[in-house]
Every structure is written in structure tokens, then in C-alpha cells.
Amino acid sequence: MIIIDNKIISDDIVEAQFVCDLTKCKGGCCEEGDAGAPLTEEELKEVENNYDAIKPYLTQEAINHVEKHGKYYHDQEFGWVTPVLPQDNEICAYAFREKNGLIKCAFEQAYNEGKIKWKKPISCHLYPIIAYRGKYGDYERLNYEPRKTLCSPACKLGKQLKVPVYQFLKEPLIRKYGEEFYSILEKVVASQEKEM
Structure with missing residues (x-):
């Protein structure tokens, strides 16, 4: 998981790949x-x-x-x-x-x-990122939760195009959390990739 300020971001948001395929869903x-x-x-x-x-x-x-x-x-x-x-x-x-x-x-x-x-x-x-408010404290959990059947074409297209979830959802992530949040997320991902 990645933690930025009071946001807990699941690894799937960085590792999974997803691009909406409206022609299918x-x-x-x-x-x-x-x-x-x-x-x-x-x-x-x-x-x-x-x-x-x-x-x-x-x-x-x-x-x-x-x-x-x-x-x-x-x-x-x-x-x-x-x-x-x-x-x-x-x-x-x-x-x-x-x-x-x-x-x-x-x-x-x-x-x-x-x-x-x-x-x-x-x-x-x-969507398919769902943000949950913390039950005990001021934090948010961001999870990747595509629908198994409905979103399977998007998961397939994401893999073909090699687009991680967080990149596909750059606009709404910035809209909700701001440019600085997204910039930090990109830097964390880049540093993790260097370590691999």
C-alpha cells in the first residue's frame, strides 16, 4: 500500500491495468x-x-x-x-x-x-476506484474495485494498452485530491519501479 497524507492507496491502483471499453460495457x-x-x-x-x-x-x-x-x-x-x-x-x-x-x-x-x-x-x-472514509479517524482508503463481469473488457483493454489504473484515472484523482497529491503518487510509483 501507499500512504500519502491521510490517504491509504491500495497496491492494485498502481499495479492493475484498466481502460474503460464503452463499446463493450x-x-x-x-x-x-x-x-x-x-x-x-x-x-x-x-x-x-x-x-x-x-x-x-x-x-x-x-x-x-x-x-x-x-x-x-x-x-x-x-x-x-x-x-x-x-x-x-x-x-x-x-x-x-x-x-x-x-x-x-x-x-x-x-x-x-x-x-x-x-x-x-x-x-x-x-470508478473503479472507491474511496472509503475511515471509521476511526480522519483518513481515506482508496481501493480498486472493478465489477468482475462488467469491467472485464476494461481490464483486458488496460492490459493491452499497459495503462495502470492511477494513470487512467489521473483527471478524477487530481479533481478530488489535487495536483500535488497526484505528483507525489507518480514519484512514489517511479521510486518503487526503480527498486524492482
Whole structure:
């Protein structure tokens, strides 16, 4: 493991290889899971502030669900999460399916089109890294947790391209923890490789 400040980073994040292969998985992580996407307290405001801008991307079913049940809810196990549509295979309410079956995030689509400044929940952006808050103290554990079947094409593509998880997820790691954190991580990895 690697420890940087109060972050405990699993070896898999450095050693495993991963590159999303959307042609194969079709963005299935937006509908496969035990709850909606985890949201930080700060992100609740982003969801509220950006909802009107992303509403045109949503299905009518999603709009009805969100406006009846709320823009997020508190799950006993995962904390604040995005709503899911039980009648549509538990897909995130903020996702939409294109004709080719690819699932896209309404927040990210609006961001890419310059309509909002917030890309998407950091938990989604970081996946398949999952950050866990420490139960006893101020620290975070960062684990690599790809879904066995759904992410197998991404693991295969990552190996073909020889891209470690932390490099594939450079943008969200910097977004969450900052440039300095990522720079230190790169230096630690480089020093470990020299020792091998």
C-alpha cells in the first residue's frame, strides 16, 4: 500500500491495468449496483443547482421519479446517493440510454456541451476506484474495485494498452485530491519501479 497524507492507496491502483471499453460495457456501471451514485454533501448543491440544465436530457420517467421522490436520497449504507429507476433495471435517474444501448450521464453531457461547470459525481468519475472514509479517524482508503463481469473488457483493454489504473484515472484523482497529491503518487510509483 501507499500512504500519502491521510490517504491509504491500495497496491492494485498502481499495479492493475484498466481502460474503460464503452463499446463493450455500454456504461453499465450507471445501472449495476446496490444504490445510486454516492454524493458528497457539497455535491447535493451541485445536483440542485444543475438540475434544470440537465432536465432536457432525462427521460420522462426519470423526471417523474425525481420530482416525486427527490433529487437524491439518504441510503443507510452509502449515505447520500442519486435516485435510481426501479422500473428500468435500477438505472441512475440522471443517466440516459442512447439508441445503440450506450448509457450516458446527463450531468457529463451537459458539462461537455458547456451548459454546466460540474462534470458529475466524483464517485462516478473515480470508478473503479472507491474511496472509503475511515471509521476511526480522519483518513481515506482508496481501493480498486472493478465489477468482475462488467469491467472485464476494461481490464483486458488496460492490459493491452499497459495503462495502470492511477494513470487512467489521473483527471478524477487530481479533481478530488489535487495536483500535488497526484505528483507525489507518480514519484512514489517511479521510486518503487526503480527498486524492482
